Amino acid sequence: xxxxxxxxxxxxxxxxxxxxxxxxxxxxxxxxxxxxxxxxxxxxxxxxxxxxxxxxxxxxxxxxxxxxxxxxxxxxxxxxxxxxxxxxxxxxxxxxxxxxxxxxxxxxxxxxxxxxxxxxxxxxxxxxxxxxxxxxxxxxxxxxxxxxxxxxxxxxxxxxxxxxxxxxxxxxxxxxxxxxxxxxxxxxxxxxxxxxxxxxxxxxxxxxxxxxxxxxxxxxxxxxxxxxxxxxxxxxxxxxxxxxxxxxxxxxxxxxxxxxxxxxxxxxxxxxxxxxxxxxxxxxxxxxxxxxxxxxxxxxxxxxxxxxxxxxxxxxxxxxxxxxxxxxxxxxx
Amino acid sequence: xxxxxxxxxxxxxxxxxxxxxxxxxxxxxxxxxxxxxxxxxxxxxxxxxxxxxxxxxxxxxxxxxxxxxxxxxxxxxxxxxxxxxxxxxxxxxxxxxxxxxxxxxxxxxxxxxxxxxxxxxxxxxxxxxxxxxxxxxxxxxxxxxxxxxxxxxxxxxxxxxxxxxxxxxxxxxxxxxxxxxxxxxxxxxxxxxxxxxxxxxxxxxxxxxxxxxxxxxxxxxxxxxxxxxxxxxxxxxxxxxxxxxxxxxxxxxxxxxxxxxxxxxxxxxxxxxxxxxxxxxxxxxxxxxxxxxxxxxxxxxxxxxxxxxxxxxxxxxxxxxxxxxxxxxxxxxxxxxxxxxxxxxxxxxxxxxxxxxxxxxxxxxxxxxxxxxxxxxxxxxxxxxxxxxxxxxxxxxxxxxxxxxxxxxxxxxxxxxxxxxxxxxxxxxxxxxxxxxxxxxxxxxxxxxxxxxxxxxxxxxxxxxxxxxxxxxxxxxxxxxxxxxxxxxxxxxxxxxxxxxxxxxxxxxxxxx
Numbered sequence: 001x002x003x004x005x006x007x008x009x010x011x012x013x014x015x016x017x018x019x020x021x022x023x024x025x026x027x028x029x030x031x032x033x034x035x036x037x038x039x040x041x042x043x044x045x046x047x048x049x050x051x052x053x054x055x056x057x058x059x060x061x062x063x064x065x066x067x068x069x070x071x072x073x074x075x076x077x078x079x080x081x082x083x084x085x086x087x088x089x090x091x092x093x094x095x096x097x098x099x100x101x102x103x104x105x106x107x108x109x110x111x112x113x114x115x116x117x118x119x120x121x122x123x124x125x126x127x128x129x130x131x132x133x134x135x136x137x138x139x140x141x142x143x144x145x146x147x148x149x150x151x152x153x154x155x156x157x158x159x160x161x162x163x164x165x166x167x168x169x170x171x172x173x174x175x176x177x178x179x180x181x182x183x184x185x186x187x188x189x190x191x192x193x194x195x196x197x198x199x200x201x202x203x204x205x206x207x208x209x210x211x212x213x214x215x216x217x218x219x220x221x222x223x224x225x226x227x228x229x230x231x232x233x234x235x236x237x238x239x240x241x242x243x244x245x246x247x248x249x250x251x252x253x254x255x256x257x258x259x260x261x262x263x264x265x266x267x268x269x270x271x272x273x274x275x276x277x278x279x280x281x282x283x284x285x286x287x288x289x290x291x292x293x294x295x296x297x298x299x300x301x302x303x304x305x306x307x308x309x310x311x312x313x314x315x316x317x318x319x320x321x322x323x324x325x326x327x328x329x330x331x332x333x
Numbered sequence: 334x335x336x337x338x339x340x341x342x343x344x345x346x347x348x349x350x351x352x353x354x355x356x357x358x359x360x361x362x363x364x365x366x367x368x369x370x371x372x373x374x375x376x377x378x379x380x381x382x383x384x385x386x387x388x389x390x391x392x393x394x395x396x397x398x399x400x401x402x403x404x405x406x407x408x409x410x411x412x413x414x415x416x417x418x419x420x421x422x423x424x425x426x427x428x429x430x431x432x433x434x435x436x437x438x439x440x441x442x443x444x445x446x447x448x449x450x451x452x453x454x455x456x457x458x459x460x461x462x463x464x465x466x467x468x469x470x471x472x473x474x475x476x477x478x479x480x481x482x483x484x485x486x487x488x489x490x491x492x493x494x495x496x497x498x499x500x501x502x503x504x505x506x507x508x509x510x511x512x513x514x515x516x517x518x519x520x521x522x523x524x525x526x527x528x529x530x531x532x533x534x535x536x537x538x539x540x541x542x543x544x545x546x547x548x549x550x551x552x553x554x555x556x557x558x559x560x561x562x563x564x565x566x567x568x569x570x571x572x573x574x575x576x577x578x579x580x581x582x583x584x585x586x587x588x589x590x591x592x593x594x595x596x597x598x599x600x601x602x603x604x605x606x607x608x609x610x611x612x613x614x615x616x617x618x619x620x621x622x623x624x625x626x627x628x629x630x631x632x633x634x635x636x637x638x639x640x641x642x643x644x645x646x647x648x649x650x651x652x653x654x655x656x657x658x659x660x661x662x663x664x665x666x667x668x669x670x671x672x673x674x675x676x677x678x679x680x681x682x683x684x685x686x687x688x689x690x691x692x693x694x695x696x697x698x699x700x701x702x703x704x705x706x707x708x709x710x711x712x713x714x715x716x717x718x719x720x721x722x723x724x725x726x727x728x729x730x731x732x733x734x735x736x737x738x739x740x741x742x743x744x745x746x747x748x749x750x751x752x753x754x755x756x757x758x759x760x761x762x763x764x765x766x767x768x769x770x771x772x773x774x775x776x777x778x779x780x781x782x783x784x785x786x787x788x789x790x791x792x793x794x795x796x797x798x799x800x801x802x803x804x805x806x807x808x809x810x811x812x813x814x815x816x817x818x819x820x821x822x823x824x825x826x827x828x829x830x831x832x833x834x835x836x837x838x839x840x841x842x843x844x845x846x
Contacts, residue, residue, distance in 0.1 A: 081452075083452075084453075084630075084631035084632065085630055085631055121631060122630075122631070123629065123756040123762065123763055123764055123768060124763065124764060124765070124767065125680065125763035125764060125765055125815075126763075165685060167688065167692065169692070170765070209358075212692070213688065213689045213692035213693055214692050214693055214695060214696075214700075215693070216445075216700060216701060216705075216706070216709065217699075217700065218442075218445040218446065218699045218700065221360055221442065222360055222361065222438065222441065222442045222445060222701075223358050223359070223360055224359045224360065224361065224362070224709075225358045225359055227358055228358075229358065267449055267699055268449050268451075268452060268470075268471070269449065269450060269451065269452030270449055270698050270699050271698070271699075271767075
């Protein structure tokens, strides 16, 4: 199995992925249409329990990922359409992250994504800026041998809050959804004795309200307030992966879905708004490689994902690359 | 493991707590019944807008309070009030003793609901909303600012004339409210000495339902249900007996006929033109000035929004030409370049404050439009100054006539000058607000807002500075949003002020001062 920390540089990266995933989920929601594009792939992994893995105490991993998501069709409600006044939409995210082992079973993950949006059609200006600060705690609830492999159960609690005063009510260009968010996630990971593994995860996202810059809006009726309710959501995913070359390379295929539990639909030929019931399903691939020679602790990752179905979001294709560097702050022994 | 579960549970509780701390989001003006600052006992002598005189609508004398007919009505009222259920009590609380506020909210909500621009068909053509096929697609109407300002003007004028008529007969017949005649009858609202025959609430319920139904034809069921609840609440609240209500309904019905007759002939049905007509308007402007506005959307919309709204009959301005603003600076001129540079500079260094002002006043698709924005403000003042329904109706009527006249004048300028928008004249220019489908000069927001602010300043002198500053902010907002040059906004403010003067002058002589 993927044992203890030192041997497997993948651990740290996995954590980072998880952070990415958490962030992504958030973003998805937040960015609505756009969100898909950005974080999707990575998120898949992370949100998924791709990281059954935990860093050991005193281990630290810093990482940065660059992601680009594009779409030229979006779902207005459940109906897929084009809009020449948006053309091709692009959302780019640069995400610095840190993950650290507080104990062997408890990790903390922090991320501060920077987002930039633009479109090729129409005259609306894109925006850029820091999105949401997120901090997540991941805890190993159980780990034991089952059959010929190892079963790990983990729980993640995450909190995210906007880092800047960006405007959420400017979808699809908004940097994010502009609300506080708490996520609780359960992860079940099964590692076969050879490199293969399976993972499934489910999460619930509590979102608060976002403050917008107008005090009237229509959401199946009048609202006389500068606050919008951002719908809560569920998120789930399944991943199949394997380690190759003595744990130097890891490959994953995944499915992920995010579904708001309430919300309204984008109105005919109108802009989206943070109250929308955003949903998507996507499939993706992910690869990570850890250098065994040269710089110890360095890893690179890449991913690709495609949204296959959705509601009130863009049909996004996402690509990302990243680098991770893992090291010990001090010896845990 | 147990510890883990406890940890998870605690986190869950925190999440639930945070969620439950959220504000309840208001969906209407938060107020309840209040004591009117004045009853306007001479209200029946005020000059109506459409009627020559209140006596144009004749109602029968009411039964005497001692008659058996009236006593039977009182008994029936008491019996209805004795067994109110929760929904009925809620309805009484909702409608309040100034229900014109609620009808205005309903009007604004329908405006927002129908303020959606039709998107392109798959072949790149556009289908316009059609009154003959209101269900669409696209549904009729597209409640854009010209449509909405006109809807609000007819609604408010009809309400006003109806209530002047009601006041006239109230003080002619002087039949007191049920709770005055019979002290055992409670009143859900603050008691007053306003005579109750005919009832003003019933006038409002019927006239508002019918005017709104004419403007939003597929909302008949919704409006009927609202009116029904309103009419019933007049009994449930102890305010009126059936004959009060029936007389009010009759007045409402008669007034709405007169209002809708004017609407049918005001020229609105010609406002959205064919493409050949639209092209000829554009060509005339090009021949006159050497520039023309073009729609910049993909696919291009063949016709701008209501090119002939400028020809619609005005309420208080004799001719639209006399309030037409002067010629704007030609594209490329030094004066133009100065304002174009300002737009580029703002776009480059937009401050958070500027962004906020732009969005505060965006009032775009799926909202109640700028006229709605001012109606919302007017309601807040009515509540603050404890206006009775008649005073409120007068405020809405004069403000919405001025706003509609401002809209007509603005549209006249827009299509007379046919001035290109910033996204057309400044290469590569990007905006934070969507550019509407009509020419730039003058700014509709500025014109509507200045007109509204002038009327509100006249009616609420203590709020004059606030209103005029607010209008100026609305005008600025379009510059910050990148969709108007400063000269569009400045000219619009002047124009709105000039237009509103006709309405304010008329208001000053209607006998209400």
